[in-house]
Amino acid sequence: MCGDGAEMVILPPFPTLQNVGLSGVLVTFSNQLTEPANRAALAFRACVDAAEIHGVLETSTSLTSSFIRYDVALIDSATLKKHLSNLLTHQNWGVADLPPQRRLWRIPAAFGGVNGPQLDEAAQLAGLTSAQAVAMIAATPVRVMTIGFAPGQPYLGVLPDKWDIPRQSHLTKSVPEGALVTAIRQLIVFTAATPTGWRHIAQTAFRGFRPESSMPFAFRPGDELQFVPIDAAQLDEIRARDTSGNGGAEIEQMA
Amino acid sequence: MSRALRIHRAGPSLTVQDFGRIGFLEFGLSCGGAADPLALTEGAALLGQGLEHAALEMAGFGGEFEATGEMRIALTGAPMVARLDDAPLLWNASHRLQAGQRLSIGAPQAGMYGYLSIGGGIDFAPFLGSRSTHLAGGIGQTLKGGDSLTAGHDAAPDNFGNYLSPSDRFSGGNIRILPSAQTDLFSAEELARFTATTFTRGARGNRQGVALEFDGCPFAAAEQLFLLSEIMVVGDIQMTGEGAPFILLPECQTTGGYPRIGTVVPDDLPRMAQAAPGTVLKFDFVTREVALKAHVNHAQSYRALMGKIAPLIRDPHDIRDLLSYQLISGVTAGSENHDT
Numbered sequence: 001m002c003g004d005g006a007e008m009v010i011l012p013p014f015p016t017l018q019n020v021g022l023s024g025v026l027v028t029f030s031n032q033l034t035e036p037a038n039r040a041a042l043a044f045r046a047c048v049d050a051a052e053i054h055g056v057l058e059t060s061t062s063l064t065s066s067f068i069r070y071d072v073a074l075i076d077s078a079t080l081k082k083h084l085s086n087l088l089t090h091q092n093w094g095v096a097d098l099p100p101q102r103r104l105w106r107i108p109a110a111f112g113g114v115n116g117p118q119l120d121e122a123a124q125l126a127g128l129t130s131a132q133a134v135a136m137i138a139a140t141p142v143r144v145m146t147i148g149f150a151p152g153q154p155y156l157g158v159l160p161d162k163w164d165i166p167r168q169s170h171l172t173k174s175v176p177e178g179a180l181v182t183a184i185r186q187l188i189v190f191t192a193a194t195p196t197g198w199r200h201i202a203q204t205a206f207r208g209f210r211p212e213s214s215m216p217f218a219f220r221p222g223d224e225l226q227f228v229p230i231d232a233a234q235l236d237e238i239r240a241r242d243t244s245g246n247g248g249a250e251i252e253q254m255a
Numbered sequence: 256m257s258r259a260l261r262i263h264r265a266g267p268s269l270t271v272q273d274f275g276r277i278g279f280l281e282f283g284l285s286c287g288g289a290a291d292p293l294a295l296t297e298g299a300a301l302l303g304q305g306l307e308h309a310a311l312e313m314a315g316f317g318g319e320f321e322a323t324g325e326m327r328i329a330l331t332g333a334p335m336v337a338r339l340d341d342a343p344l345l346w347n348a349s350h351r352l353q354a355g356q357r358l359s360i361g362a363p364q365a366g367m368y369g370y371l372s373i374g375g376g377i378d379f380a381p382f383l384g385s386r387s388t389h390l391a392g393g394i395g396q397t398l399k400g401g402d403s404l405t406a407g408h409d410a411a412p413d414n415f416g417n418y419l420s421p422s423d424r425f426s427g428g429n430i431r432i433l434p435s436a437q438t439d440l441f442s443a444e445e446l447a448r449f450t451a452t453t454f455t456r457g458a459r460g461n462r463q464g465v466a467l468e469f470d471g472c473p474f475a476a477a478e479q480l481f482l483l484s485e486i487m488v489v490g491d492i493q494m495t496g497e498g499a500p501f502i503l504l505p506e507c508q509t510t511g512g513y514p515r516i517g518t519v520v521p522d523d524l525p526r527m528a529q530a531a532p533g534t535v536l537k538f539d540f541v542t543r544e545v546a547l548k549a550h551v552n553h554a555q556s557y558r559a560l561m562g563k564i565a566p567l568i569r570d571p572h573d574i575r576d577l578l579s580y581q582l583i584s585g586v587t588a589g590s591e592n593h594d595t
Contacts, residue, residue, distance in 0.1 A: 022433060022518075058280055063483050065485065149511060167512065211394050
């Protein structure tokens with residue numbers, strides 16, 4: 001993980017509490033993606049769940065925020081915010097323990113060429129050769145920092161500073177399911193073919209969303225992923241062999 | 256014997272919808288559910304049944320249906336031309352279908368989404384606690400000719416012939432919005448220009464959201480391309496890379512990187528979803544206090560609607576003639592026939 005020493009604390013004015021729509025509160029730990037801010041979001045959300053506040057309907061996390069959705073007929077915004085402010089004082093959320101039962105997924109990925117048509121462009125923006133870019137990504141285990149945009153789709157990070165490259169201002173019309181894409185120090189494995197502003201650098205055979213299954217979501221927030229470079233022929237071989245949706249991945253329980 | 260609604264011909268976007276799935280935001284699955292939840296509530300009130308049942312949502316046009324056994328239906332939402340065999344059927348009302356009767360539902364006369372609710376609901380096993388098709392999320396799919404929907408057990412088969420005066424939400428107008436977590440990324444000038452601008456609902460739109468069109472410069476927030484992806488909720492008004500608003504509807508993504516200028520209040524979402532292409536829309540910021548005071552949740556709405564149910568007609572022999580008269584002449588049933 002990234003985790004620069006200078007980023008170990010949540011800096012003022014954070015955490016902030018803001019209303020989202022009529023029935024949501026967003027607790028934000030940073031406007032920059034840092035390891036402690038993501039850790040804080042995951043850990044604080046678990047804490048809110050454990051507190052079982054009457055009127056809270058569901059919670060989730062985005063990259064650096066915890067989101068709390070509530071029933072306005074059961075609790076008002078001011079009371080909920082008071083509860084949340086109180087919970088926020090309980091510990092230093094930037095160094096809190098991550099949720100338990102995390103898993104490490106090692107997922108084969110074919111980089112460059114037709115499987116990653118924007119690898120060269122992304123590497124150049126990061127100031128790397130394509131070979132260096134692949135080596136750096138393969139050497140960096142990344143956390144499922146949040147799941148979103150589409151069912152089961154993981155936002156992964158944090159990549160080293162060099163990867164702080166913006167999204168494209170235009171959308172690529174469609175990248176396929178299992179595509180590995182990058183922007184702003186993050187990776188995503190797409191769960192469905194989709195238009196995107198992120199750059200397509202590699203292809204996996206992984207399916208993060210399996211609607212035919214009663215538990216259709218492969219990842220949980222907090223899981224870790226590592227990408228194992230393979231060539232195009234190996235990807236085809238995995239596609240033929242592994243019909244589970246795991247795309248040849250190895251799964252390990254983390255301590 | 257199980258009763259079913261057989262689909263002979265399906266409109267382009269015929270899906271099963273209830274109020275959606277709660278509790279899967281953490282896995283990136285938005286709530287989904289009916290684009291116009293008020294229409295579901297109206298359907299339940301007309302049939303005198305609870306809010307747990309799923310109904311058919313119809314966009315574009317409805318289709319041709321046949322009842323394989325006697326069943327009750329309610330027609331709500333965007334008014335569409337409906338016929339039972341050769342007789343016109345009144346919208347915003349409940350009716351009985353006899354086995355073998357053909358129901359045809361055409362294009363909306365106004366609005367986007369019409370609803371066909373069935374007495375006893377549509378019976379199949381829920382997935383993650385809901386029967387809603389979530390097209391963007393890959394759950395379920397649009398129904399096609401040849402498909403058949405099993406009706407659930409109907410506890411009140413003789414309760415039909417009810418009418419509800421429709422609330423007009425099919426002609427756009429002023430939409431109330433709340434400030435959201437990213438509203439402050441827009442300058443005061445941009446916010447003022449936004450509320451002063453007259454928008455039209457663009458051609459691009461579906462259950463995920465709708466694009467708006469307008470004359471003028473693109474809207475922009477600070478540092479737009481470097482924004483962290485953040486939670487999105489139904490009703491959020493996202494400013495896309497082109498600087499045009501895109502309003503998020505029930506099948507929206509759960510996170511996104513474009514800034515949100517505000518959020519449509521839940522009570523105006525039916526009006527937003529029912530705006531057909533070309534409909535004129537404006538946005539007014541309201542305070543949280545104002546929005547809360549005006550807010551009516553599904554259960555409250557249901558109770559209020561139950562109090563407004565009126566009998567369609569007292570003499571069943573006149574139903575067909577009367578319905579046809581009402582539909583063709585455009586006289587509203589509520590004012591003419593059953594004021595009490």
